[in-house]
Amino acid sequence: MQYFSTRSKQETATAAEAILQGLAPDGGLYVPESIPAAELDDAALLSLDQYALTAHILKKLLPGVPGIDAVVEAGYRNKFDGEDLTPTVPVEKAHVLELYHGPTSAFKDMALCLLPHLVASAAKAVGQKEEVLVLTATSGDTGKAALAGFADAPHTRVMVFYPDGGVSEVQRAQMVTQEGSNVCVAAVKGNFDDAQRGVKEVFSAFQGTHVRLSSANSINIGRLAPQVAYYFKAYADLRRQGAVKAGEQVDFVVPTGNFGNILAGYIAKKMGLPVGTLVCASNENDVLTEFLETGLYDRRRPFHKTASPSMDILVSSNLERLLYFASDGDDALVASLMRDLNEKGFYRVPDGLLRKIQSEFACGKADDSAAFDAIRRVWEKEHYLMDPHTAVAWRVYEDYRKAGEGRPAVILSTASPYKFAPAMLTALRVEVPESGFAAMDLLHEKTGAAVPQGLASLREKPVRHRDVIDPRDMLSYVEQKSLLDSWQ
Numbered sequence: 001m002q003y004f005s006t007r008s009k010q011e012t013a014t015a016a017e018a019i020l021q022g023l024a025p026d027g028g029l030y031v032p033e034s035i036p037a038a039e040l041d042d043a044a045l046l047s048l049d050q051y052a053l054t055a056h057i058l059k060k061l062l063p064g065v066p067g068i069d070a071v072v073e074a075g076y077r078n079k080f081d082g083e084d085l086t087p088t089v090p091v092e093k094a095h096v097l098e099l100y101h102g103p104t105s106a107f108k109d110m111a112l113c114l115l116p117h118l119v120a121s122a123a124k125a126v127g128q129k130e131e132v133l134v135l136t137a138t139s140g141d142t143g144k145a146a147l148a149g150f151a152d153a154p155h156t157r158v159m160v161f162y163p164d165g166g167v168s169e170v171q172r173a174q175m176v177t178q179e180g181s182n183v184c185v186a187a188v189k190g191n192f193d194d195a196q197r198g199v200k201e202v203f204s205a206f207q208g209t210h211v212r213l214s215s216a217n218s219i220n221i222g223r224l225a226p227q228v229a230y231y232f233k234a235y236a237d238l239r240r241q242g243a244v245k246a247g248e249q250v251d252f253v254v255p256t257g258n259f260g261n262i263l264a265g266y267i268a269k270k271m272g273l274p275v276g277t278l279v280c281a282s283n284e285n286d287v288l289t290e291f292l293e294t295g296l297y298d299r300r301r302p303f304h305k306t307a308s309p310s311m312d313i314l315v316s317s318n319l320e321r322l323l324y325f326a327s328d329g330d331d332a333l334v335a336s337l338m339r340d341l342n343e344k345g346f347y348r349v350p351d352g353l354l355r356k357i358q359s360e361f362a363c364g365k366a367d368d369s370a371a372f373d374a375i376r377r378v379w380e381k382e383h384y385l386m387d388p389h390t391a392v393a394w395r396v397y398e399d400y401r402k403a404g405e406g407r408p409a410v411i412l413s414t415a416s417p418y419k420f421a422p423a424m425l426t427a428l429r430v431e432v433p434e435s436g437f438a439a440m441d442l443l444h445e446k447t448g449a450a451v452p453q454g455l456a457s458l459r460e461k462p463v464r465h466r467d468v469i470d471p472r473d474m475l476s477y478v479e480q481k482s483l484l485d486s487w488q
């Protein structure tokens with residue numbers, strides 16, 4: 001199985017090359033030439049543990065990358081706070097898939113624990129000896145998960161750019177205290193989209209040079225593939241809990257930013273998992289909701305800073321992959337839509353394509369006050385605590401259910417509430433203390449929920465990364481840094 005660029009099928013790569021490159025040379029995203037069947041019937045699905053299940057899915061999606069079982073073992077074993085890596089918890093009539101029990105308390109860990117090992121295996125497969133420089137733009141959670149995953153990993157360096165003032169205090173503390181001789185973190189004066197655009201520009205500028213760049217963003221197929229596996233795991237959980245019959249369809253509601261998580265659900269469906277509707281939940285930055293309703297993708301709109309910062313995104317990279325799949329691989333169409341987006345700031349998809357997408361996706365949005373309201377209600381009624389991102393999805397799920405869909409639904413929970421303690425306290429109508437760490441303590445006092453170890457220990461750690469740069473200086477910053485032998 002080959003990989004193609006979404007913008008040109010002439011641009012081909014093996015799975016290993018796609019992982020190592022991150023982005024295709026023409027700026028497109030790598031996609032498999034066809035989505036492979038999972039070949040897992042109900043009995044097989046229920047017989048595998050999460051390690052074996054993840055390895056099975058990865059082998060299907062990333063053929064030719066060696067040592068997958070060892071990758072999963074090394075990436076996941078003893079890194080999570082419980083035996084079950086991703087518990088599926090019944091809450092009211094829904095099921096909440098908790099994806100935040102990894103080392104950095106956000107769902108990005110599900111992929112970024114594995115990615116460094118996938119990069120190492122891919123490098124071995126293609127015989128690449130040079131160091132890989134992993135560039136990452138982050139809206140808050142990818143940065144820390146990438147740093148934690150790649151810190152001191154052999155033959156790699158990792159560089160993270162986050163929006164200055166655009167992430168929570170705890171998210172920032174997680175990044176700027178990161179240890180490791182191969183890590184570099186800089187704040188960018190701008191928002192996530194500025195940082196992401198900067199990274200894409202660095203990629204083009206380094207084309208054909210001796211520096212081997214890759215990406216830890218969900219533009220990298222090595223990020224996406226591990227995320228497909230937990231949809232299968234969630235379905236198996238529902239089967240074991242007796243919540244669905246074999247083959248019965250399940251809806252998934254996903255708090256969405258860069259469209260990576262929900263696209264993984266789409267891929268799971270195309271691999272054969274009985275997925276009903278994929279519900280895309282947006283916060284006030286509702287560019288995706290508008291797109292799914294009208295077919296118009298328009299990034300020319302105000303950017304809102306919300307209580308769910310990891311979804312504060314106007315250019316959703318992975319939507320490009322959906323356009324490719326849903327148009328049956330119309331690379332010329334995707335290339336022209338992406339040109340429109342770059343040059344005009346918007347694009348509109350043909351009616352037929354929109355209808356096809358609408359047959360598989362629903363959408364909805366919730367602003368901060370709707371999300372806070374959901375946090376408080378669910379806490380008071382069920383004693384279940386969910387973070388502001390999850391709450392956006394919960395609220396959208398409530399609207400969706402009211403509209404009459406009767407299938408069992410899984411809501412993807414993407415972060416620990418403790419990453420956003422001040423917002424949680426506001427939602428619970430508790431006065432918010434000055435510091436994020438005091439807020440963490442207070443949230444613990446009020447709710448009794450356990451504070452994740454990685455977050456509790458943060459306050460003692462010294463700040464190691466202080467650079468703040470202009471988005472226009474990202475290229476020269478990377479050039480300078482890449483010349484240094486060590487970042488110690």
Ligand SMILES: *Cc1c(COP(=O)(O)O)cnc(C)c1O
Nearest residue numbers: 141257258259260261310414415
């Ligand atoms: C990254 C992130 C999201 C958005 O996921 P995408 O794959 O970018 O759509 C949602 N919630 C949290 C907590 C995140 O870190």
